[in-house]
Each structure stands twice: as structure tokens, then as C-alpha cells.
Amino acid sequence: MTTQFRYIGKHRRTKEDPRFVTGRGRYAADIALPGTKHVALVASPHPSARIVSISTDAALAAPGVLTVLTGDEFCARTDPLYVGVDAPKVTRYALARGVVRYAGEWVAAVVADTRALAEDAAELVEVEYESLPFVIDPEAALAPGTHLIHPDHGTNVLYRRKFVWGPVEEAFAKADHQLAFRATWGRSSTVPIETFGVTARWDPVAELLDVWASIQMPKYPDQTARALRLPGNAVRVHFDVDVGGSYGVKRGIKHTVLVGYLAKKLGVPVRLIEDRLENMRGGDMHGPDRFFDMQVAFDRDGTIRGMKMRAVDDVGAYAGRSPLQLGKPVGAICGPYQIHAIEYEPTSVMTNKTPQEAVRGFGQSPTNFAIERAMDRVARQLGMDRIELRRKNLIRRDQFPYLIPSGSSYDSGDYHTVLDKALEASGYPALVRMRDEARLAGRLAGIGVATCLEPSGGNASFELLFNPKNETTTWMDSCLVRVDLSGSITGVMGTSSSGQGHETLVSTVVGEILERDPATIRVIHADSLNALPSNSPVGSRMAIMLGGAAAGAARKIRDALVAIAAHNFECSPEDLEYRDGNVGIKGAPSKMLSWDQLVEIAHRKFHKMPPGLDPGLQAQFVWEVPTGGGVPTQDGRVQMYPCYAFEAHVVYVEIDPDTGKPSIRKYVCGHDCGVMISPDIVHGMTYGGIAHGIGASLYEKFAYTEDGQLASGTFMDYLIPSSMEVPDIHIVDHCTPSPLTTFGQKGSGEAGYLGAPAAIANAINDALDPLGASIDTLPMSHLALWETITKATKM
Amino acid sequence: MKAAPFEYVRAGSIGEACEVLQREGDAVKVVAGGQSLIPMMAMRLVRPGWLLDINEIAALKFVAMDKDAVRIGACTRQSTVERDQELAARVPLLRQALAWVGHIQTRNRGTIGGSIVHADPCAELPLVARVLGARMVLRSTAAARTVEADAFFSGPMMTATDANECLEEVQWPAWGERRTGSAFTEISNRHGDFAMVSAAAQLSLGDDGRCVRAAFGLGGMGQTPLAFPQLAQRLVGTRLEDEIVKSVAHDAAAQSDPGSDLFATAAYRRHLAGVLAARVISAAHAQAGSKG
CATH class of the missing domain: 3.30.43.10 (Uridine Diphospho-n-acetylenolpyruvylglucosamine Reductase, domain 2)
Structure with a gap:
């Protein structure tokens, strides 16, 4: 498939790497405006308390201090932040007003000449608190009579609904067997090297707020303006700031509203760059914290008849879009399997913890983990091979497009082949022998397999599904392509990038269509006032959406060039041939207008332009998500994302039985995201995604103490795997093109992460199987593994 | 921050x-x-x-080979020591332990003296100092004095260093026995993290294969790194059979009173201590035995 392309799918130097590798990235902390003042924050030490009084006198008297802002002033003069579900009383501002709801919540902001002076003064802000009851455990938060995080809301439940898709009770009644278990996903996140940072400057004459931020957020300029009670065109977000890692979490809306307010109030540029402690505790960037009560009905031949999934997700003390992370998995609720009857009960609950933010996969990886644990448990109960069970239930390649019970149609796939390729690359029979020999030698060894989906092409269907008052049915993206007088091409995109390689994407796609070398094509980021309607690089959508938009714009340029040639040759466009940017008459090589000649006509020679064609040479293309625009049915069926990438993981682990220490000895990932525009970028994403999944499954957790304090607020305790923990990873590509996209591409920004935790959990459980032990709680720390082993061997 | x-x-x-x-x-x-x-x-x-x-004080950066000890200046970088071949031959346990100290990048900056004076009860170098009986030379304007490791480490992040004193050098005993072996290991969640439990051992064999000298210790198991000279003495005269090694390791773990934290309960630590102590004694034995 890829051979038909000139640039797509080829190993070419990316546009971004030279800048990053040579240290020429321009990040939020590199924005140094003259006269910038710096913010430090006063954070609540209590998980739940009433603010009795705040004394700022000593802080204000400290050297270099401009102001100390508290919630009373700030909340009166700004509007609360957006809530993703229908919970208007769950108000949220950057600064607490009256009460604090988690340890680390911001209570006051100090602005001073330097960050160090601001921190000195922040220590002098005296806050008197009166402790209130608090709740950390999500099940306790659901219990009647418990402490309410937001009393005006009347409950700690932000969202709950029971969806029934298909004949669930019938499936359970007729199935030969059932099983039930709980799978628990620990509170982890994507923790970027660069914390969130933002600089804002208010121009009182132009009445314009300029914002430079480390941002990856849909509707960020709009939400900033609304919260600051400014017109949308009074906020200009500069999207050309490099972002040092995100994968979902770089939302920073509360930071931005705070800094925007301060910049406007003080009339000077103001900057807030979170330090690591603020980022981990008060940056509102924790990921899903979720348990699943799973029930599966299945026949003795391994056919899965039905599944019931109750998912309880602890979003912490406030809601942004986080409850919607229970909604996105509706689009792939049965995984890659033919399961016709599904009950899904998502419950979003608040506790006195740091708020949750979007994390890579938007809730899909925890769901995949639960489904894949269920598959292994079914196989174990039946005494059936786990791979055979999967083969039996996987959707076959002749069944696409495949409509799942919750209303989404899967576009394409060849799951059996990808699984087979991954098994082959792993040397599976030898791997089994290795495991069995290790077991004979007294070691704990296991093989894990997981087959998972990555929904891609993000639209907003879950917003409607989870909030009837929300009628967002478009999540368009756009691109502007411009050819200047010299014949050079520039692509303009309308959002920031957070490491996904969009400049490579746009230049490759435009180069492909226009048959011009992508290395010569420049790609820039418009600011938000210049940008065409765009969302942001979330939901594994940009290869599809920005790639489609860039291709659409480039096609318009190409059509214009052909039209100019046709006008000058006085022939029909059908008689012409476009090659390398030149346009000539088919079969008559001498009759040709070169790229340079065509560009000059477009820019200078109006007399040679065909009627109706604008002079100059630029084109824009706004693209709606393929299959998008639908609204949910009464029973909650809706088409979510358009495209479905597939991954099959095969992992070999050993656990030291005496210490509980796991080690991953082999890692293979079979991956099919359709046509890869840049294979190197796809592979890079996948390597990183697997490393991230290793973290979520074995190491990373935002743990809380019984007294409501974050116990893992630094990199000493929040354990991101290093190169010492991540093994060699072997990726096996496969390509099933999507019929819905420009080149057959699907998304891949979440690749690896969506299956790695499931595969590793299955491998660990396979290793524990000879002991009759199992573990279904992530992360599976050394301690947890040792305790599991000890408990089993003592029985 | x-x-x-x-x-x-x-x-x-x-x-x-x-x-x-x-x-x-x-x-x-x-x-x-x-x-x-x-x-x-x-x-x-x-x-x-x-x-x-003190980074500019050249007199604090040296590795000197004495007859019975290697003297290392307090401000000598860990990576310098790690790469010193002669030192590795004289005090092999120190080299083995350094591989577990942080990462290459941190060892390029971190110093021998800094780690000793910081006195983290989980840290590698204080444990080696305890096991080998290193001597710390403390300097003040008035005088210099030498403190033995068992008196030097007085509690978590606490040492016998007085407020007017600066650690000048650390003297690491070099064992003269030809058939000497040593081993260091630890368990941490990730490589380079502070150990949940660490263990170090050094022992010597006579020509008949019997242990003639032994020392071992545990890190992360109390307020300071711990050495077990009396238990080590039980190894002397034996052929280091599995039973005696396990028994000694078990007793060392049982004598310790570790704490609990996010990553390890006291029970887990005590279990690890027994496992790791046995492993380092056996590994040191194997190494000494290979010098037959």
C-alpha cells in the first residue's frame, strides 16, 4: 500500500528533530518578556478545610512583591471554569474561596520580581484553616451520609448512568459460565519533563491579552476569554510555543486564567511556571483512578456472550473534562471482540484528591486493561489457551465495517493477522519453552498477550452522551497552504503541537499531493486570532484530521495550478498532467508550464489567470471528523471516533520469587494504524507508549496517605520507568488502510500505552498462575507482588 | 522550588x-x-x-594507597573512584557499591565524602563504610580527629561530625588476604533509587576453603546502616554452607528493626534483608573461592 506514495510512509528526517536535538526548542520558559513578574502559590496543607482568614500583610511587605491575590477577589471578578458534565454547582476557580478541597489546592498567588522572591513571600502568607471531614476512598465517597466535596451539588457523584446495549440479561441467562472480578487501575498520569508554564501580557490600548503557554487543549483560547469575561478576540494564544511533553495533561486552564487576570490587573507581563511540587500536587494533572467490577458470560467453547462493566472513576475534588474519560471508551467498549450484549455503568465520583485531567487514551487504557484481564480469566476458567480464546472472539477482517453494540462502527482491521505477526516475531513456541524451563528451575515466569484497540480521529460524541445540554457535534480541524511568489510552500496549522511531529505531518502530506520535496516546505503555527477553526492534537486525531485538512488544502492548490495551465493552453484540465509541480499536456512533453511559471502567473499575471480564480496562491480546508456529527440515541448509542487502530502485545516477564521484583525480558508489539505517514514518528510514539504503560502497570502511582496527603509528589516517590526498566521493544508493523481517511491513515498517538498495561498484567498473572495466585490491581509494585506470592505460598 | x-x-x-x-x-x-x-x-x-x-579545594580530591587502607579525599568524585583500577583491586566492595549509587550522571558530580556525611541509612557508601570499618578524618581549625564508622553514623542523616568540623578524608581498610571476595546488592523499585534494602559482604577464605575473615551488613534496615560483626564471626571457621549462611542472614534480619513506607513494609524489608544478606555472603564466597 505504502509503495504508491512518494513521501508518505518513508523514513525521512523529521522537521522538528533538528531543532530539538540541537537545543533550539522554544518552550514556555524561554519566553522572556521585558519586565516579566513571577507567580508563586500558597497551597493548602489540608485535604478539606474552611479558610477562616488570610493575612497577606507580611507577604506584601516582603522585598520585590507586587501583589498577593486571594480567592475572594479573584472569584468575584472571573467566571468559573468549564465543567464537562451537567454539574453547574461544582464550581472551580484557580484559587480556593472559603474552603479548600484537596491538599495542594491553591489558596493565594504571590507576584514578585523573581520566582525566588515570590516563594519567599508565599511563606509569609498566613492562612488560618479549620479542618473539615474529608474522603479519599471513592467507595467511601459513594456511601450515603459521607462528607460532600461540593455540598451545593448534593452528592459526590458527578455522573452515573447504566447503559444496556443488546440482550444482556438473556446472554447471562443462557451462557454456560460466568465469572466476576474487580480490576483496579492506579492513579497515574503522563508526567512530562516540562511542567505547565504560561506567560500573559495585557495590552491596555489594544485591549488584548497575549498568552504563551505549554498547551495541549481544545477550546483553550475560548475558555480563557470566557473565564476572564473578555470577548474571544481579546485573547491571543501563541501556538508556536514548543511543548515539552503532554499526552493529555497540558491543559493549564486554571493557571492561564489566574495569570491572565494578574497580567491585566498589574499591567505587566506575568509568568507562572509550575515547579515539580506544584505540578504533581496542585497542577490538576492526575489521570484516571478507576476500578471495574467486571462480569462476563461465556460458553464452554470460549464464545463471549455478554459483559457487564461497572466503572467507578475517582476524579478528585473538581471536574473539568475528566468525567468524560469514562465516556470515550464507549466507542470501543467491547474491545476488538464480537460481544453482542454489554452493560456499562460508568460512575464518576469526587473525593478530596487532586483533580483529574485527560491522559493518553482518555480512559481507554484502563478499560482495555479490564477487558483483557477478563479474557485471560475466561481462558483460565475454561482451561483454554488464551490466544485461541482471542482468535475465537476477535472480529474477523471480513466483518468490517463492524457495528458494536454501543453504536460505533469500526472502520477496518485484520486483527488475526496482526496477532499472528506479533506471535511470530516473539518466537512464541520458543518463548513458551523458555517460560516452562524457567518454571522447572523454580522461577516465576509468564507470558502476557493483549489485543487492544486505539480509537482515533477524536470527535466530541461523548460530550453529548454524558451531557444532554451539550450539543457539540463538530470537532473540525483545518489547514491553510500558501505558495509564495518564490514558489516556496508554507503550511499553517491552527493549534500547538506537543511533540507529535505535526510539522513533519503537514509537510509530508502537502509534499505528497503537490509532488514537492517536504524538506522545502515550512510549517508554522498560527496564533489563535489568525487560526482557522481547529481543535487540538488530542484523541489521536491529527494524522487523520490535520493530515486530511492539509491534503485538502494542497489539492485545491494543485487544482488551481491545473486550471491556470488549462486556461493558458486553452485546453480542458482532463488533457493535462500534473508532475512534480509542473503541468503539461498529456503526450506532449514540450507543452508544459513549470511550477515557477504557474506561480508567477498566479501572483503577478492576472491577465493570464482563468476567470473566477483569485490571484495569489493559497487555499484553506476545514475538515469535519469522518463519520462525525451524530447525536446519541435514547439508549445511548452513538458513533464515537471514526478509525480504530489495533495492537497485539506479547510480553515475557520473570518475577524473582524471593523479592517480588519483576523484570520484562521480551517485548513485542504488533501494530496496525493503517498507512503510516511517518513510520519513525509512529514507532517513537509506540515505544514511548509502551514505556508509559510499563510505568502504569508496575511503578507509577499518585498515592495518598490516610490523612489525605499526596505521598508521591516528587520523582523520588512517583516512579517513572527509566531506560534501566524499559526493555528492548520490537514493533511489527501491519497496514490495514482506513477507508475513511485521505491516505488510509489512522491515529497512533496513544499506541503502545493502550495495550501495554493489559499485556504486562496478563504476563505477571501468568507467572503467578502456578502458585494459584493473581493480582488485578495496578501498579503491581514489588511490595504488592511479594505480598501476593507470600500469601499464595503460605496457603 | x-x-x-x-x-x-x-x-x-x-x-x-x-x-x-x-x-x-x-x-x-x-x-x-x-x-x-x-x-x-x-x-x-x-x-x-x-x-x-568545597569544590575548588584540590587538597580534598585524591586517592592514596597506604599499606592497610586506601585514603580518599572527601571531595573526590564518585565516578573517579569507580574508575580507579588499583582501588578496585584493593577495596573491591567500594567499586561494587558505587555501581548502585544513583546514575552515571549523578556519580560524575556526587562525592565520596558527600555521601558519607549525608548519612542516609539507605545509602550505599555508608553501608560499605560500616561493613569495612572505615575511618573518617574530621578537620577543624584546631585539630583533626579520626572517627570509626560505628561511632560516626549516629542516626538518620546524622553523624558525629561537630558543627565546626569538615570531613577531610575517608580511610577504607584494604584486606590483605589473597582469597578475598566481596559482593553488594540491593532492591529498589528502579535502578538508582534509594534502596528498600541493601546488603554488603566481604570475606576471606583460607587455603582449606574455610572462612577466615568475614564482614557483612544491611542498609535501609534501621536508623543507620548496620554491620553484624558477631554474626559474621559465626561464619569464620565454616565452609559457608547454605544452612549457616541462611541462618546468619536470617538472624541479621531478625535483629533489625526497619520502618515502613510507601514502597516497603517492615515485614517486606525484614524478608528482603534475609534474602539479600544470604545472597551477598554466597556471592562473596563464590568470588573468594574463584581465587583458588
Whole structure:
């Protein structure tokens, strides 16, 4: 498939790497405006308390201090932040007003000449608190009579609904067997090297707020303006700031509203760059914290008849879009399997913890983990091979497009082949022998397999599904392509990038269509006032959406060039041939207008332009998500994302039985995201995604103490795997093109992460199987593994 | 994460450093590699009035081979020591332990003296110092004195160093026995993290294969790194059979009183201590035996 392309799918130097590798990235902390003042924050030490009084006198008297802002002033003069579900009383501002709801919540902001002076003064802000009851455990938060995080809301439940898709009770009644278990996903996140940072400057004459931020957020300029009670065109977000890692979490809306307010109030540029402690505790960037009560009905031949999934997700003390992370998995609720009857009960609950933010996969990886644990448990109960069970239930390649019970149609796939390729690359029979020999030698060894989906092409269907008052049915993206007088091409995109390689994407796609070398094509980021309607690089959508938009714009340029040639040759466009940017008459090589000649006509020679064609040479293309625009049915069926990438993981682990220490000895990932525009970028994403999944499954957790304090607020305790923990990873590509996209591409920004935790959990459980032990709680720390082993061997 | 205000002074000589310590006493923190101190200052967990920088003092950077010991200047980088082949032959346990100290990058800055004076009960070098019976030379304006490791480490992050004193050098005993073996291991969640439990052992065999000298210890199991000279003595005269090794390791674990934290309960630590102590004694035995 890829051979038909000139640039797509080829190993070419990316546009971004030279800048990053040579240290020429321009990040939020590199924005140094003259006269910038710096913010430090006063954070609540209590998980739940009433603010009795705040004394700022000593802080204000400290050297270099401009102001100390508290919630009373700030909340009166700004509007609360957006809530993703229908919970208007769950108000949220950057600064607490009256009460604090988690340890680390911001209570006051100090602005001073330097960050160090601001921190000195922040220590002098005296806050008197009166402790209130608090709740950390999500099940306790659901219990009647418990402490309410937001009393005006009347409950700690932000969202709950029971969806029934298909004949669930019938499936359970007729199935030969059932099983039930709980799978628990620990509170982890994507923790970027660069914390969130933002600089804002208010121009009182132009009445314009300029914002430079480390941002990856849909509707960020709009939400900033609304919260600051400014017109949308009074906020200009500069999207050309490099972002040092995100994968979902770089939302920073509360930071931005705070800094925007301060910049406007003080009339000077103001900057807030979170330090690591603020980022981990008060940056509102924790990921899903979720348990699943799973029930599966299945026949003795391994056919899965039905599944019931109750998912309880602890979003912490406030809601942004986080409850919607229970909604996105509706689009792939049965995984890659033919399961016709599904009950899904998502419950979003608040506790006195740091708020949750979007994390890579938007809730899909925890769901995949639960489904894949269920598959292994079914196989174990039946005494059936786990791979055979999967083969039996996987959707076959002749069944696409495949409509799942919750209303989404899967576009394409060849799951059996990808699984087979991954098994082959792993040397599976030898791997089994290795495991069995290790077991004979007294070691704990296991093989894990997981087959998972990555929904891609993000639209907003879950917003409607989870909030009837929300009628967002478009999540368009756009691109502007411009050819200047010299014949050079520039692509303009309308959002920031957070490491996904969009400049490579746009230049490759435009180069492909226009048959011009992508290395010569420049790609820039418009600011938000210049940008065409765009969302942001979330939901594994940009290869599809920005790639489609860039291709659409480039096609318009190409059509214009052909039209100019046709006008000058006085022939029909059908008689012409476009090659390398030149346009000539088919079969008559001498009759040709070169790229340079065509560009000059477009820019200078109006007399040679065909009627109706604008002079100059630029084109824009706004693209709606393929299959998008639908609204949910009464029973909650809706088409979510358009495209479905597939991954099959095969992992070999050993656990030291005496210490509980796991080690991953082999890692293979079979991956099919359709046509890869840049294979190197796809592979890079996948390597990183697997490393991230290793973290979520074995190491990373935002743990809380019984007294409501974050116990893992630094990199000493929040354990991101290093190169010492991540093994060699072997990726096996496969390509099933999507019929819905420009080149057959699907998304891949979440690749690896969506299956790695499931595969590793299955491998660990396979290793524990000879002991009759199992573990279904992530992360599976050394301690947890040792305790599991000890408990089993003592029985 | 900006340090609270402090005065900074860079000493050009040991004498100059001692004068600052004499004058400012408790208010001073000495910085060398800064791999532990600077993050603690950035988090404002430590707030020195004065930061005394000894990085420019050449007299504190040396590795000297004496007859019975290797003397290492306090400000000698860990990576320098790690790459010293002669030292590796004389005090192999030190080299083995250094591989577990942080990462290559941190060892390029971190110093031998800094790790010893920081006295983290989980840290590798204090454990080796305890097991081998290293001697710390402490200098003040008035005099120098030598403190044995068992008296030096007085509690978590606490040592016998007086407020007016600066660690000048560490003397690591070199064993003369030909058939000497050593081993170091630890369990941490990730490589380079602070150990949940660490273990070190060094022992020598006679020509008949019997143990003639033994030392071992455990880190992360109490307020300071622990050595077990009496239990080690039980190994002497034996052929280090599995039963005696396990018994000694078990007793060492049982004698310890570790704490619990996020990553390890006391029970887990005690279990690991028994496992790791047995492993290092056996590994040291195997190494010594290979010098047949």
C-alpha cells in the first residue's frame, strides 16, 4: 500500500528533530518578556478545610512583591471554569474561596520580581484553616451520609448512568459460565519533563491579552476569554510555543486564567511556571483512578456472550473534562471482540484528591486493561489457551465495517493477522519453552498477550452522551497552504503541537499531493486570532484530521495550478498532467508550464489567470471528523471516533520469587494504524507508549496517605520507568488502510500505552498462575507482588 | 522550588573552609556534588544560613594507597573512584557499591565524602563504610580527629561530625588476604533509587576453603546502616554452607528493626534483608573461592 506514495510512509528526517536535538526548542520558559513578574502559590496543607482568614500583610511587605491575590477577589471578578458534565454547582476557580478541597489546592498567588522572591513571600502568607471531614476512598465517597466535596451539588457523584446495549440479561441467562472480578487501575498520569508554564501580557490600548503557554487543549483560547469575561478576540494564544511533553495533561486552564487576570490587573507581563511540587500536587494533572467490577458470560467453547462493566472513576475534588474519560471508551467498549450484549455503568465520583485531567487514551487504557484481564480469566476458567480464546472472539477482517453494540462502527482491521505477526516475531513456541524451563528451575515466569484497540480521529460524541445540554457535534480541524511568489510552500496549522511531529505531518502530506520535496516546505503555527477553526492534537486525531485538512488544502492548490495551465493552453484540465509541480499536456512533453511559471502567473499575471480564480496562491480546508456529527440515541448509542487502530502485545516477564521484583525480558508489539505517514514518528510514539504503560502497570502511582496527603509528589516517590526498566521493544508493523481517511491513515498517538498495561498484567498473572495466585490491581509494585506470592505460598 | 535565601562562600583551602565552619557553626552546610543537598534546599527542607562550597579545594580530591587502607579525599568524585583500577583491586566492595549509587550522571558530580556525611541509612557508601570499618578524618581549625564508622553514623542523616568540623578524608581498610571476595546488592523499585534494602559482604577464605575473615551488613534496615560483626564471626571457621549462611542472614534480619513506607513494609524489608544478606555472603564466597 505504502509503495504508491512518494513521501508518505518513508523514513525521512523529521522537521522538528533538528531543532530539538540541537537545543533550539522554544518552550514556555524561554519566553522572556521585558519586565516579566513571577507567580508563586500558597497551597493548602489540608485535604478539606474552611479558610477562616488570610493575612497577606507580611507577604506584601516582603522585598520585590507586587501583589498577593486571594480567592475572594479573584472569584468575584472571573467566571468559573468549564465543567464537562451537567454539574453547574461544582464550581472551580484557580484559587480556593472559603474552603479548600484537596491538599495542594491553591489558596493565594504571590507576584514578585523573581520566582525566588515570590516563594519567599508565599511563606509569609498566613492562612488560618479549620479542618473539615474529608474522603479519599471513592467507595467511601459513594456511601450515603459521607462528607460532600461540593455540598451545593448534593452528592459526590458527578455522573452515573447504566447503559444496556443488546440482550444482556438473556446472554447471562443462557451462557454456560460466568465469572466476576474487580480490576483496579492506579492513579497515574503522563508526567512530562516540562511542567505547565504560561506567560500573559495585557495590552491596555489594544485591549488584548497575549498568552504563551505549554498547551495541549481544545477550546483553550475560548475558555480563557470566557473565564476572564473578555470577548474571544481579546485573547491571543501563541501556538508556536514548543511543548515539552503532554499526552493529555497540558491543559493549564486554571493557571492561564489566574495569570491572565494578574497580567491585566498589574499591567505587566506575568509568568507562572509550575515547579515539580506544584505540578504533581496542585497542577490538576492526575489521570484516571478507576476500578471495574467486571462480569462476563461465556460458553464452554470460549464464545463471549455478554459483559457487564461497572466503572467507578475517582476524579478528585473538581471536574473539568475528566468525567468524560469514562465516556470515550464507549466507542470501543467491547474491545476488538464480537460481544453482542454489554452493560456499562460508568460512575464518576469526587473525593478530596487532586483533580483529574485527560491522559493518553482518555480512559481507554484502563478499560482495555479490564477487558483483557477478563479474557485471560475466561481462558483460565475454561482451561483454554488464551490466544485461541482471542482468535475465537476477535472480529474477523471480513466483518468490517463492524457495528458494536454501543453504536460505533469500526472502520477496518485484520486483527488475526496482526496477532499472528506479533506471535511470530516473539518466537512464541520458543518463548513458551523458555517460560516452562524457567518454571522447572523454580522461577516465576509468564507470558502476557493483549489485543487492544486505539480509537482515533477524536470527535466530541461523548460530550453529548454524558451531557444532554451539550450539543457539540463538530470537532473540525483545518489547514491553510500558501505558495509564495518564490514558489516556496508554507503550511499553517491552527493549534500547538506537543511533540507529535505535526510539522513533519503537514509537510509530508502537502509534499505528497503537490509532488514537492517536504524538506522545502515550512510549517508554522498560527496564533489563535489568525487560526482557522481547529481543535487540538488530542484523541489521536491529527494524522487523520490535520493530515486530511492539509491534503485538502494542497489539492485545491494543485487544482488551481491545473486550471491556470488549462486556461493558458486553452485546453480542458482532463488533457493535462500534473508532475512534480509542473503541468503539461498529456503526450506532449514540450507543452508544459513549470511550477515557477504557474506561480508567477498566479501572483503577478492576472491577465493570464482563468476567470473566477483569485490571484495569489493559497487555499484553506476545514475538515469535519469522518463519520462525525451524530447525536446519541435514547439508549445511548452513538458513533464515537471514526478509525480504530489495533495492537497485539506479547510480553515475557520473570518475577524473582524471593523479592517480588519483576523484570520484562521480551517485548513485542504488533501494530496496525493503517498507512503510516511517518513510520519513525509512529514507532517513537509506540515505544514511548509502551514505556508509559510499563510505568502504569508496575511503578507509577499518585498515592495518598490516610490523612489525605499526596505521598508521591516528587520523582523520588512517583516512579517513572527509566531506560534501566524499559526493555528492548520490537514493533511489527501491519497496514490495514482506513477507508475513511485521505491516505488510509489512522491515529497512533496513544499506541503502545493502550495495550501495554493489559499485556504486562496478563504476563505477571501468568507467572503467578502456578502458585494459584493473581493480582488485578495496578501498579503491581514489588511490595504488592511479594505480598501476593507470600500469601499464595503460605496457603 | 527555589532555595530560601542563604549566604554563599567558596573556600579555596581546607583551612579557609574550617574558618567558615568555626565562625558560622550550625548555620553552615557544606556543598560538594550537591546531589542530595541542593534538591533538599530547593524544596526548602534544608535552609542553611551559609552554603560552603568545597569544590575548588584540590587538597580534598585524591586517592592514596597506604599499606592497610586506601585514603580518599572527601571531595573526590564518585565516578573517579569507580574508575580507579588499583582501588578496585584493593577495596573491591567500594567499586561494587558505587555501581548502585544513583546514575552515571549523578556519580560524575556526587562525592565520596558527600555521601558519607549525608548519612542516609539507605545509602550505599555508608553501608560499605560500616561493613569495612572505615575511618573518617574530621578537620577543624584546631585539630583533626579520626572517627570509626560505628561511632560516626549516629542516626538518620546524622553523624558525629561537630558543627565546626569538615570531613577531610575517608580511610577504607584494604584486606590483605589473597582469597578475598566481596559482593553488594540491593532492591529498589528502579535502578538508582534509594534502596528498600541493601546488603554488603566481604570475606576471606583460607587455603582449606574455610572462612577466615568475614564482614557483612544491611542498609535501609534501621536508623543507620548496620554491620553484624558477631554474626559474621559465626561464619569464620565454616565452609559457608547454605544452612549457616541462611541462618546468619536470617538472624541479621531478625535483629533489625526497619520502618515502613510507601514502597516497603517492615515485614517486606525484614524478608528482603534475609534474602539479600544470604545472597551477598554466597556471592562473596563464590568470588573468594574463584581465587583458588
